[in-house]
Amino acid sequence: MVKIRYLLVGGLIVIIGIFAFFYFFPNEEKKVKKQFHLLSEWVSKSPEENAFTMLQKIKNIGTLFDERCELKAPSQSLSGSYTREEISTYAGSARSHLSQLDLKFYDFHIFFPEKEIAKVTLTGRLTGRSGTGEQVDETRELECVLKKIERKWLFSEIEVVEVLKK
Secondary structure, eight states: OHHHHHHHHHHHHHHHHHHHHHHHSOOHHHHHHHHHHHHHHHHOBOTTOOHHHHHHHHHHHHTTEEEEEEEEOGGGTOOEEEEHHHHHHHHHHHHHTEEEEEEEEEEEEEEEEETTEEEEEEEEEEEEEETTSOEEEEEEEEEEEEEEETTEEEEEEEEEEOOOOO
16 A cells, blocks of 8 residues: 555656656747747737837847848838848837737747758737727738757748738
8 A cells, every 4th residue: 555655656756747847848849939929029019018118128029030130021121131130120110100019920830940940830910009090900921930049049031921812
């Protein structure tokens, strides 16, 4: 009876240890998804946001990008290679024109063609309200490349996929 109790307690400890390992040491796919969640959090804006919070979020956005990031969005005239500082500036400018902004990502398809490279195809939805009260609601398919640099996944390419219209 005592042996069974020790075995059950030992088994429970092993199960808790395995759970803790996966919870506290996420796999690479979860680390990549976390970068998208951070981008979503820092791009989003509530009507009550103060100037200090806005500046902190804009600064944080730049930390998610490689030194140079290739953006391809032909319909928005944003194609080109941008530094993280330029990306932060553009994000700040876009946020300033909106009183409310929400960015969400869905349908993640992540694969790793090389050890330090992640290719992600997903859907991004941007909703909000302009300063004049006009509603914004944009949904786009995106293809992104993230590179692992100094143990951190950074955006190095973002392309808006043009969907054919009927």
